[in-house]
Structure formats: C-alpha cells, structure tokens
Amino acid sequence: MPRILAPLLAGATYARLLHLLIGWIFAGVVLMIYPGTYHKGLGEIVVASVAVDVVLLALVALVPATRRAEGVQARLLLLPDREEDIAAESSRSWADRRRTAGWLIGRVVLGSVVGFATAFGLTSGYDLLTGPDSFWYLPLAPVLVLGYGWLVVSAGRLQLAMVVRLLGPSPVERLAEAELRAERLLERNRLARELHDSIGHALTVTVLQAGAAREVGDQAFTAKALEVIEETGRRAMEDLERTLVLLREPPEGAAGDGTATEHPGVDQLSALFDTARAAGSPVEARIEVPAGALPGVLSRESYRIVQEGVTNALKYAPGEPVSVRIAVQGGQLELRCANRSAVGGTGPARLTGGAAGRGGKGLRGIRERATLLGGEATAGVSGDGGGEWVLAVRLPLRLGS
Incomplete structure (x- = not known):
C-alpha cells in the first residue's frame, strides 16, 4: 500500500501535472482562436485544431532559444533525478530543432489527454456523486481518485522520459x-x-x-x-x-605565447x-x-x-x-x-x-x-x-x- 500511495503524495507528481496542463492550456487557447467551436462538427474541430497546433509548434521550434526555454522549464517542473539529463542549451543544429519540435508536439498531445481526462473526470464524478443514485456510486469515489492519481503519475513519468529523449543529449552527444x-x-x-x-x-x-x-x-x-x-x-x-x-x-580563441x-x-x-x-x-x-x-x-x-x-x-x-x-x-x-x-x-x-x-x-x-x-x-x-x-x-x- 505505501508503494501505491507514495507517488500520489509526492510533490513531483503535482509539479509534473502543472507542466502537463500548460500544454493543454496552449491547445485550448489555439482552439478558441481558430477554428473555434461554433457551427462546426467535432471531427472538423479536432482536425483543424491539430493542424494549427502542429504548424505553430514546428515554427516555434525553429527558434534556437526555444530549446533552452523548454529545457529550463522541464528541469524546474519535471524534476529529473539528474538535471544534466535535460539539456538547457539553445538549438545548434537542425537535428536539435527537429527533436525540439517533436518534444513540443508530444508535450501538447500528452497534456491535452491529461487535461481532458481531468475535466471529464471532475464533471462526471460530480454528476455521479450528486445525482439521485449517488449513494450507490459513493464507494467508487476512492477508486476514481486513485485511478486519476495514477493517470497523473504515469503521464508525468512518460513526459519525463520524453523530455530526456528529445531534449537530452543525443547518443552521439553522450x-x-x-x-x-x-x-x-x-x-x-x-x-x-x-x-x-x-x-x-x-x-x-x-x-x-x-x-x-x-x-x-x-x-x-x-x-x-x-x-x-x-x-x-x-x-x-x-x-x-x-x-x-x-x-x-584560456578564453576561447585566445592563443598562448x-x-x-x-x-x-x-x-x-x-x-x-x-x-x-x-x-x-x-x-x-x-x-x-x-x-x-x-x-x-x-x-x-x-x-x-x-x-x-x-x-x-x-x-x-x-x-x-x-x-x-x-x-x-x-x-x-x-x-x-x-x-x-x-x-x-x-x-x-x-x-x-x-x-x-x-x-x-x-x-x-x-x-x-x-x-x-x-x-x-x-x-x-x-x-x-x-x-x-x-x-x-x-x-x-x-x-x-
């Protein structure tokens, strides 16, 4: 039991949840600006929103400083065991830019999944526990809380593995x-x-x-x-x-005597x-x-x-x-x-x-x-x-x- 509950009480879990929700918020803001939610079907909204997100994130990844900013943020919120596993340097090659784009897209996708699960879980749980048959669903509350907690723990660990692979040093650099x-x-x-x-x-x-x-x-x-x-x-x-x-x-480029x-x-x-x-x-x-x-x-x-x-x-x-x-x-x-x-x-x-x-x-x-x-x-x-x-x-x- 302690092994099951310990990750749910760790501060790193909720710091990683915050990092995940930032990706969800980004996707939500883009969706509200374009394509919006009015007079469109769900499929059209999803396709248009994904296309716009991918294009924007790919363009942002071209900026060398983006990789450094993402690395610093990931170190602060994902709390790796070793900070050097996550680079905090600007992009120096096109390979760095491609890996940065992959990280940004993966981060937003994973964050959106956790964000929608959070919103859907809260609303559904509220409806079940306040409905006419709430007495019968009350024993399920601990199971729902535990399941959601482990969803957050697993998503945070997955995101940490992603950032180490995509923002950390490549095998050649290692x-x-x-x-x-x-x-x-x-x-x-x-x-x-x-x-x-x-x-x-x-x-x-x-x-x-x-x-x-x-x-x-x-x-x-x-x-x-x-x-x-x-x-x-x-x-x-x-x-x-x-x-x-x-x-x-000696300073870089300086020659000795x-x-x-x-x-x-x-x-x-x-x-x-x-x-x-x-x-x-x-x-x-x-x-x-x-x-x-x-x-x-x-x-x-x-x-x-x-x-x-x-x-x-x-x-x-x-x-x-x-x-x-x-x-x-x-x-x-x-x-x-x-x-x-x-x-x-x-x-x-x-x-x-x-x-x-x-x-x-x-x-x-x-x-x-x-x-x-x-x-x-x-x-x-x-x-x-x-x-x-x-x-x-x-x-x-x-x-x-």
Whole structure:
C-alpha cells in the first residue's frame, strides 16, 4: 500500500501535472482562436485544431532559444533525478530543432489527454456523486481518485522520459561527452605525474643538499649547496608554472605565447645530472641519440622517466653512483637507469618480479607513461649478481606502433 500511495503524495507528481496542463492550456487557447467551436462538427474541430497546433509548434521550434526555454522549464517542473539529463542549451543544429519540435508536439498531445481526462473526470464524478443514485456510486469515489492519481503519475513519468529523449543529449552527444570526460581524466593523470616527478625531484635534491650542508659545516660547501637548492627550486617553479598554465582554461580563441607550456626534453638532461652530482651522487651518463631523432612527446616523456629514476637513486641511495644510458636500437628508444639502491632489500627493492607497477607512485607513473607510448617498463634487482637496481624502459620511435 505505501508503494501505491507514495507517488500520489509526492510533490513531483503535482509539479509534473502543472507542466502537463500548460500544454493543454496552449491547445485550448489555439482552439478558441481558430477554428473555434461554433457551427462546426467535432471531427472538423479536432482536425483543424491539430493542424494549427502542429504548424505553430514546428515554427516555434525553429527558434534556437526555444530549446533552452523548454529545457529550463522541464528541469524546474519535471524534476529529473539528474538535471544534466535535460539539456538547457539553445538549438545548434537542425537535428536539435527537429527533436525540439517533436518534444513540443508530444508535450501538447500528452497534456491535452491529461487535461481532458481531468475535466471529464471532475464533471462526471460530480454528476455521479450528486445525482439521485449517488449513494450507490459513493464507494467508487476512492477508486476514481486513485485511478486519476495514477493517470497523473504515469503521464508525468512518460513526459519525463520524453523530455530526456528529445531534449537530452543525443547518443552521439553522450558518446562525445564520455570521450571528453575520459580525455580530461587522462589529462589530469598526466598533470599529476608531471607534478609528482618535477616537485618530487626538487624536494629530494633540496633535502639532501640541506642535510649535507648541515653535516659538513663547511662554509664553501654550504654556499654551493644553497646554490644548488636555489637552482633546483627555480626549475621546480618553472615546471609548476607550466603545469598551472595547462590547468587554466584560456578564453576561447585566445592563443598562448608558445613558451609557457614548453617541457624539458632529452637535450636538457645534462642539467638534471649536474644537479644529482651536486647532491653528492656521481652520475655516469651515455646519451646515444642523434639530434632531432626523437619526436617531441617522446623526448619529454623520456626526460620525466629518467628524472624519476635519478630521483629514486638520490632518495634511496644518496651518494651512490648512478649509471644512465639512453640509446636508439632496433627502432626503439632504450632507457636504462641503474644504481645500488636495492642492496639490502631497501628502497624500491620492494618491487619484486621485475614488475614496474607494484611500487611507489613514481614507478607506477613510469609504467603508465611507457604504456601510453606503446612501450614497456621493468624495474628490479639485476640478475647478473651485481646487486644493482635497474630501471629499464623501451619505447617505440614511431608512436602508435
């Protein structure tokens, strides 16, 4: 019983009834103006009234703002579970105008049915309950009220389904919106990786330099440490500014200056290695990549991968030598970063089995970068008995292959 009565007591039911009756009122006003009800048969009145209603509604639907007005009204009175299911935008295509016309005509037809049912039900119910045999019809009153209530509930739900289908996004628009959300999510993940790699590296170097300066206590060493901290912080601020530029939404049609969103590439790794050497970790680097051989995106992502590898070495094995090799072989770009941070089972050695995806966020980010570029990444203790922790990444030179 509660399931039967609850919809009849809901405010949404009567808000939807008001929306239905607006369509009935429109049809009634048009009928009174033309064709009228005098000196005409019922069939002629119905045919003429329907023809005039359809023409008028089709013409009104051609106005782009009509779709927006109907969407706003439907949101206020039909009370959908999610407002985004009903668009509140002007028509942008002929398909939008056709769907708007279909909605207007369907709304008036359904509203007219409910309106005439309301008028006929009230008058008929009044006649039955006030006539000479009203005593016998009195037990039917609850049934009539319940039936009319559920007519309104059903018509309101039907109208809500109509408006979602005709004023809501089309299947193509829904697919485009889903793709846009996916792209935004991927972009957010990419920016999160950028911040993690850049700021994480800067903080690691800063902590190591500050700690070493405090321990050594030499004025010249302290001055050099402060210089490295300053330079590292400046680069981190530049990376942060580049990321913030991407997060901001520039005005439509505005063009950037082309410099704020530039990212470091393989050609700027020497500065990264100098920072690591200044932090006390010797870096042996071999970059065997011809100038201009790497696409821009591959160069940028390679820089971030090597940066994360060097950062891990500084974090988990400060002062230990780091070996980096970047080479092009067999149509692939091979990145290898090795150090002794895995000795004793500490640091990133918690990654086992050579999987790059079962460690910290940095190594997981490396795996994601490699996967998006069509490559692969592995990390773990070297199998040659040397006790080195090796990060190895292979990326195709032709993206998408």
